[in-house]
Amino acid sequence: xxxxxxxxxxxxxxxxxxxxxxxxxxxxxxxxxxxxxxxxxxxxxxxxxxxxxxxxxxxxxxxxxxxxxxxxxxxxxxxxxxxxxxxxxxxxxxxxxxxxxxxxxxxxxxxxxxxxxxxxxxxxxxxxxxxxxxxxxxxxxxxxxxxxxxxxxxxxxxxxxxxxxxxxxxxxxxxxxxxxxxxxxxxxxxxxxxxxxxxxxxxxxxxxxxxxxxxxxxxxxxxxxxxxxxxxxxxxxxxxxxxxxxxxxxxxxxxxxxxxxxxxxxxxxxxxxxxxxxxxxxxxxxxxxxxxxxxxxxxxxxxxxxxxxxxxxxxxxxxxxxxxxxxxxxxxxxxxxx
Amino acid sequence: xxxxxxxxxxxxxxxxxxxxxxxxxxxxxxxxxxxxxxxxxxxxxxxxxxxxxxxxxxxxxxxxxxxxxxxxxxxxxxxxxxxxxxxxxxxxxxxxxxxxxxxxxxxxxxxxxxxxxxxxxxxxxxxxxxxxxxxxxxxxxxxxxxxxxxxxxxxxxxxxxxxxxxxxxxxxxxxxxxxxxxxxxxxxxxxxxxxxxxxxxxxxxxxxxxxxxxxxxxxxxxxxxxxxxxxxxxxxxxxxxxxxxxxxxxxxxxxxxxxxxxxxxxxxxxxxxxxxxxxxxxxxxxxxxxxxxxxxxxxxxxxxxxxxxxxxxxxxxxxxxxxxxxxxxxxxxxxxxx
DNA sequence: TCTGGCACTCGGACGGACAGAGTGCCAGGC
DNA sequence: GCCTGGCACTCTGTCCGTCCGAGTGCCAGA
Numbered sequence: 001x002x003x004x005x006x007x008x009x010x011x012x013x014x015x016x017x018x019x020x021x022x023x024x025x026x027x028x029x030x031x032x033x034x035x036x037x038x039x040x041x042x043x044x045x046x047x048x049x050x051x052x053x054x055x056x057x058x059x060x061x062x063x064x065x066x067x068x069x070x071x072x073x074x075x076x077x078x079x080x081x082x083x084x085x086x087x088x089x090x091x092x093x094x095x096x097x098x099x100x101x102x103x104x105x106x107x108x109x110x111x112x113x114x115x116x117x118x119x120x121x122x123x124x125x126x127x128x129x130x131x132x133x134x135x136x137x138x139x140x141x142x143x144x145x146x147x148x149x150x151x152x153x154x155x156x157x158x159x160x161x162x163x164x165x166x167x168x169x170x171x172x173x174x175x176x177x178x179x180x181x182x183x184x185x186x187x188x189x190x191x192x193x194x195x196x197x198x199x200x201x202x203x204x205x206x207x208x209x210x211x212x213x214x215x216x217x218x219x220x221x222x223x224x225x226x227x228x229x230x231x232x233x234x235x236x237x238x239x240x241x242x243x244x245x246x247x248x249x250x251x252x253x254x255x256x257x258x259x260x261x262x263x264x265x266x267x268x269x270x271x272x273x274x275x276x277x278x279x280x281x282x283x284x285x286x287x288x289x290x291x292x293x294x295x296x297x298x299x300x301x302x303x304x305x306x307x308x309x310x311x312x313x314x315x316x317x318x319x320x321x322x323x324x325x326x327x328x329x330x331x332x333x334x335x336x337x338x
Numbered sequence: 339x340x341x342x343x344x345x346x347x348x349x350x351x352x353x354x355x356x357x358x359x360x361x362x363x364x365x366x367x368x369x370x371x372x373x374x375x376x377x378x379x380x381x382x383x384x385x386x387x388x389x390x391x392x393x394x395x396x397x398x399x400x401x402x403x404x405x406x407x408x409x410x411x412x413x414x415x416x417x418x419x420x421x422x423x424x425x426x427x428x429x430x431x432x433x434x435x436x437x438x439x440x441x442x443x444x445x446x447x448x449x450x451x452x453x454x455x456x457x458x459x460x461x462x463x464x465x466x467x468x469x470x471x472x473x474x475x476x477x478x479x480x481x482x483x484x485x486x487x488x489x490x491x492x493x494x495x496x497x498x499x500x501x502x503x504x505x506x507x508x509x510x511x512x513x514x515x516x517x518x519x520x521x522x523x524x525x526x527x528x529x530x531x532x533x534x535x536x537x538x539x540x541x542x543x544x545x546x547x548x549x550x551x552x553x554x555x556x557x558x559x560x561x562x563x564x565x566x567x568x569x570x571x572x573x574x575x576x577x578x579x580x581x582x583x584x585x586x587x588x589x590x591x592x593x594x595x596x597x598x599x600x601x602x603x604x605x606x607x608x609x610x611x612x613x614x615x616x617x618x619x620x621x622x623x624x625x626x627x628x629x630x631x632x633x634x635x636x637x638x639x640x641x642x643x644x645x646x647x648x649x650x651x652x653x654x655x656x657x658x659x660x661x662x663x664x665x666x667x668x669x670x671x672x673x674x675x676x
Numbered sequence: 677t678c679t680g681g682c683a684c685t686c687g688g689a690c691g692g693a694c695a696g697a698g699t700g701c702c703a704g705g706c
Numbered sequence: 707g708c709c710t711g712g713c714a715c716t717c718t719g720t721c722c723g724t725c726c727g728a729g730t731g732c733c734a735g736a
Contacts, residue, residue, distance in 0.1 A: 025698050061698050061717040139475050159495045236591035253574035363729050399686040399729050
């Protein structure tokens with residue numbers, strides 16, 4: 001077990017390294033932090049910390065930098081979440097309040113997060129399956145062509161074209177619309193498959209094929225992989241990543257383009273509370289030198305989606321976590337109001 | 339006026355520089371291209387080309403690199419558009435054919451363009467104002483809350499919430515829906531304002547306020563700045579940009595995040611035919627060391643939106659132009675079919 | 677008008693010297 | 707037993723001088 005002082009030394013190393021981006025040595029540490037001991041003592045502590053794998057030397061006769069394990073300990077035990085200041089909180093609220101629709105909320109959130117943290121922001125649209133149905137609409141665009149529109153309580157709208165196997169009369173359409181809405185409105189999307197499964201039986205034989213087609217399109221829309229959308233922003237902040245550029249930045253940009261990767265990343269994060277994945281803790285290789293801070297947000301108690309930031313492992317964890325948490329909270333409020 | 343040979347020298351310089359990314363000297367030129375003259379002669383020609391501002395030396399005793407003006411001449415006079423090979427064309431078509439809806443078409447187009455050109459791809463969604471109305475739908479979500487859904491012939495769907503000044507009955511809503519559709523279906527969105535302006539007069543006094551509100555929301559949706567959307571991809575290709583990284587890449591990433599900038603960029607491009615903006619020809623400062631190749635695409639004869647790529651001024655213009663043109667053509671076909 | 681030759685310039689690579697930062701270790705003190 | 711000051715050592719980054727090669731411009735001659 002590490003002594004209290006050694007933990008303080010580790011904390012100091014993390015803080016200084018995050019601030020200066022340069023390996024930190026024993027002398028500089030004692031100068032900038034009042035540890036109450038001499039550099040020589042700190043050196044011993046550093047050697048111990050290195051033995052345990054919390055810090056490392058890029059090369060002999062350089063200072064130490066934290067390892068992923070070191071950051072992990074720092075985040076878990078040594079640092080809290082830095083709350084946003086009152087003016088910051090007001091600014092967040094004001095900025096988000098101006099949004100006119102869901103796309104706008106998400107877009108603003110991304111911008112805000114990117115600016116606050118000076119990192120890459122990722123915001124997932126509220127998941128369909130975790131939202132409740134506000135309304136389902138069916139439009140007849142052509143005799144055998146129907147448009148299906150889903151509207152959630154979070155303001156998300158999803159539409160799908162359905163090519164019907166047979167012409168579908170206006171009356172049948174109205175019938176289906178009414179039956180569908182009476183069954184699912186106000187219910188959770190996740191329950192929709194169960195709620196509509198026997199619906200075709202209520203229709204005439206000639207319409208049953210079309211009803212089934214419409215319903216299966218509806219169910220397809222709810223399949224996990226299809227229904228997830230997200231928005232990213234602040235990629236310009238990647239340029240502040242490190243000195244050894246192309247190598248570091250390239251895989252990150254690639255990862256950001258692969259929505260699947262990002263969704264998986266966010267999906268793996270715990271469902272409640274904030275999740276911090278540091279360096280190699282990220283399953284995706286390209287993100288091995290980045291950390292991901294993510295948290296769920298939602299209009300009520302339950303999370304409907306996640307948002308977070310991607311940044312260098314050398315990031316200001318307390319500040320980033322504070323910003324992410326605050327933004328998630330306000331986004332939840334906004335969604336609840338709308 | 340430049341002699342034929344000097345133009346050939348310029349062409350050779352551009353080709354070599356694009357290939358090697360290094361300043362090209364007189365000796366290398368004569369070795370790689372059969373110009374039929376000696377290096378010394380080429381040197382004279384190069385001196386002349388430099389006097390005219392088509393090429394420049396990074397420093398004394400280095401080879402020459404083309405200037406923006408040099409690339410301009412190359413694009414205008416010295417190089418054509420390199421057509422895609424048959425297999426490439428097939429691949430494009432196959433890839434785009436798999437798309438299931440407009441979002442998918444746009445997403446696939448972006449990916450495709452980015453892969454073909456190995457640059458950053460930008461695809462604008464079909465403009466509302468240049469499309470025609472397939473259907474306008476009104477949904478009553480609450481007594482005084484209406485959702486407006488616009489559907490274009492290109493498959494684009496846009497929705498807007500409308501908070502009505504007064505409760506709006508189902509009958510009135512149906513009436514408005516019917517009148518609206520009979521006036522605008524099949525017409526161009528650009529004509530919609532004119533077509534609906536006297537519509538409120540047909541309604542009872544108590545509904546007129548709501549009708550006006552709905553209509554003004556409809557018109558707002560059509561305002562240029564609001565209705566333009568776009569998708570970008572291939573940002574990872576930025577890492578192949580140049581050697582002097584952060585400086586070059588940062589402003590480009592920033593520009594790409596500013597949709598307004600990009601839309602303006604595409605908007606400025608000529609309405610028909612392909613447009614190439616080279617280096618400083620781009621109004622936006624951050625893109626001064628990039629070139630933008632863009633072209634309109636559309637389901638019929640007329641362009642409904644633009645797409646293009648952003649890359650270093652040192653790019654393979656003929657190949658890029660060929661890819662952009664081919665992709666635009668196939669996207670147009672896909673839209674026409676749907 | 678083109679060519680070969682020649683002197684010149686400049687940047688990049690190489691290598692040695694040097695300063696500075698930081699370490700590990702050890703002997704001594706509290 | 708733990709902390710401290712001192713010391714020797716190691717390594718990197720930098721500066722500087724040298725050298726080499728690429729490329730140029732110019733000139734005289736074909």
